[in-house]
Amino acid sequence: MFSSPCNPSGSVYTKDELEALVKVFVKWPEVYIISDEIYEYINFVGRHESIAQFAEVKDRVIIINGLSKGYAMTGYRLGYIAAPVDVAKACEKLQGQLTSGANAVTQRAAITALLGDMKPTHDMNVEFSRRREKMLSLLAQIPNIECAAPDGAFYVFPVVKKYFGTTDGITPVNDADDMCMYLLNTAHVSTVTGRAFGEPDCIRISFANSMEKIEEAMRRISTALANLK
Numbered sequence: 001m002f003s004s005p006c007n008p009s010g011s012v013y014t015k016d017e018l019e020a021l022v023k024v025f026v027k028w029p030e031v032y033i034i035s036d037e038i039y040e041y042i043n044f045v046g047r048h049e050s051i052a053q054f055a056e057v058k059d060r061v062i063i064i065n066g067l068s069k070g071y072a073m074t075g076y077r078l079g080y081i082a083a084p085v086d087v088a089k090a091c092e093k094l095q096g097q098l099t100s101g102a103n104a105v106t107q108r109a110a111i112t113a114l115l116g117d118m119k120p121t122h123d124m125n126v127e128f129s130r131r132r133e134k135m136l137s138l139l140a141q142i143p144n145i146e147c148a149a150p151d152g153a154f155y156v157f158p159v160v161k162k163y164f165g166t167t168d169g170i171t172p173v174n175d176a177d178d179m180c181m182y183l184l185n186t187a188h189v190s191t192v193t194g195r196a197f198g199e200p201d202c203i204r205i206s207f208a209n210s211m212e213k214i215e216e217a218m219r220r221i222s223t224a225l226a227n228l229k
Helices: 015-025 085-095 105-115 117-141 177-185 212-227
Strands: 033-036 061-066 079-082 203-205
Touching: 117 212, 177 203, 177 212
Parallel strands: 033 061
Antiparallel strands: 061 079
8 A cells, every 4th residue: 555646755656666566566466556646636746657557457456536635625525446346346335334425515526526627726736836845945944854855745744853852941842743742832833743654753744725824834833943952
């Protein structure tokens, strides 16, 4: 199971990288591949590449997707899979016992999104690219933080471990969990601990917000971190 573009790092698999993975998967025919592609339209480095394009593994790929990211339809809560028929039928049996189905308004909105003009999605991606550049430039001004540029999605995943073992005189910051709580309580900015994603040296910060709020949030984070000694 993997995602591309990835949450939280923003990494994007190239076609060559996916092809290299396929060469491994063909050796293990009993392995199914779950590919989370919900951020496919938020990509800053080129066209989206899916592992399902390779005939050798196509019948073993389960694509996870939805409308909340690429179409900014978060509140509608509609996702879907593309999978071999036997897998889809098995999922249908399970899903049918958990939910009663998507409501009619959501279904009509999904039809409009999937069959409609892609210009709003393209324009949104351009705006996300601007916000990414702003976020990275502001992070670069904060001492003791390292951050790779994300190739997709709308998060940065900076390394903040150099602040571990510090305090503002009241609150100790010993790990990423502490850092997130410190920023929430002191700077009033919500972030997510990297420990939730298996990377305890990082925190996740979203730039799915207005430029003004991004600038204000980063100003608050910078001030809060400057108080840690």
